[in-house]
Amino acid sequence: MNISEVAKRAGIPPKTIRYYEEIGLVAPPRDTNGYRAFRDSDMHKLAFLSRARALGFTIENCRTLLALWEDQDRASADVRRLARDHLTEIEAKIADLEEMRDTLSSLVKACAGDDRPDCPILKSLGDAPL
Amino acid sequence: MNISEVAKRAGIPPKTIRYYEEIGLVAPPRDTNGYRAFRDSDMHKLAFLSRARALGFTIENCRTLLALWEDQDRASADVRRLARDHLTEIEAKIADLEEMRDTLSSLVKACAGDDRPDCPILKSLGDAPL
DNA sequence: GCTTGACCTTCCAGTTACTGGAATCCCTAT
DNA sequence: ATAGGGATTCCAGTAACTGGAAGGTCAAGC
Known part of the structure; x- marks a missing residue:
């Protein structure tokens, strides 16, 4: 999935998604042409981030929440x-x-x-x- | 009046006052030693700014408000x-x-x-x- | 095969309103 | 003379993007 499609679905501008990659919140693989190729898991992360941000969590808190989300053994x-x-x-x-x-x-x-x-x-x- | 005294009275940190000078909100004259010598008018401006900021006005709006304040012919x-x-x-x-x-x-x-x-x-x- | 237009990429700079810190200078008191 | 407590400047960093330039890519139409 290309960035604009992901952006539309997650409700986040492409620029912001690139920024999220830059700061290590997502890490989509690349196609041979250099384009980001978002997997479903990337899409889900971004949707998660979109909602967490909408609740006003800071980026750093989002990072933590994301880690907890992915940790099946969290408390x-x-x-x-x-x-x-x-x-x-x-x-x-x-x-x-x-x-x-x-x-x-x-x-x-x-x-x-x-x-x-x-x-x-x-x-x-x-x-x-x- | 020296900066720390003004800071105390206006309830604004010295750093912030220097910043306000840098962006042209106040322009206190200098003593021969290079220290800022705040006049009463500077003090009043800073107190004004302090209150306007406390009401959440942006710096640019504060600038405008200050100009209106000083304009006796404002509407x-x-x-x-x-x-x-x-x-x-x-x-x-x-x-x-x-x-x-x-x-x-x-x-x-x-x-x-x-x-x-x-x-x-x-x-x-x-x-x-x- | 070529052009056109919509995407994509990276990189650089700017935004708001300060705030922290370093290096240096000045004043007063002992 | 020295010690402290101020004052000065300048540089950099903060939060979370956002705008824009310069250039590569893709799919469609002629």
Whole structure:
């Protein structure tokens, strides 16, 4: 299977797949013409990566997950820990963003948004408690 | 005022302040010894930047906001538009993260997390609908 | 057999917003 | 004179791609 076909099926751009090969996440063999010849196993790995990335796992965590996936003797506890840690990070990020959202949204509401210079947004950013 | 004092007051590391100078966000004059001599106006700018960054604005948006802040003839509509666009992006990010969180959290719940290899998390990542 | 266009390849550079580290200089106090 | 704690510059690295250039390959149509 050629790269564009794999890309379409896995939902990952060809460039990214080449990058994944470069950093050792996949290692498709080559045809005599130099083209990458993806096997089913490569395809499956890439689909796995696509989903893991969609859940926000870092590349390094994806690498670990992939290794666990391929290790028939893994302990599910290892997987779970990784996922839980990641979940915690996501929750922290959400909390940060929600705080930004709340502040920002109240500022936006308070701003007239007309052609006058008076602006609560800039005022709030400007009056620092030094 | 020396850089470490400014850093402390603005809540920005000295390295970051030097970086901000490098990209033209601030331009403190120099003492005869080559040290940056921050004026009050520099201090205020940095405090402004610190808050804008805390609200998640990109550096480029901060640059724009700073320019609007200093422009007495700005229209508040320009500020508001920028803030609203940013708010929209934040909301989108939150939505993405919430989806990740929900998926991840249900997977984590479903996983025993013991020493056996059976794992719904890996299973879910693995069974791609090709 | 040749051209055309769609693929494929590699390599280099750029993105965001810093951050770490090395080498060197400056100031103050003992 | 020396020791420490700052300050300076410059170089490199981070995460995860992405864009673009230069060039090789393949299948189809004439």
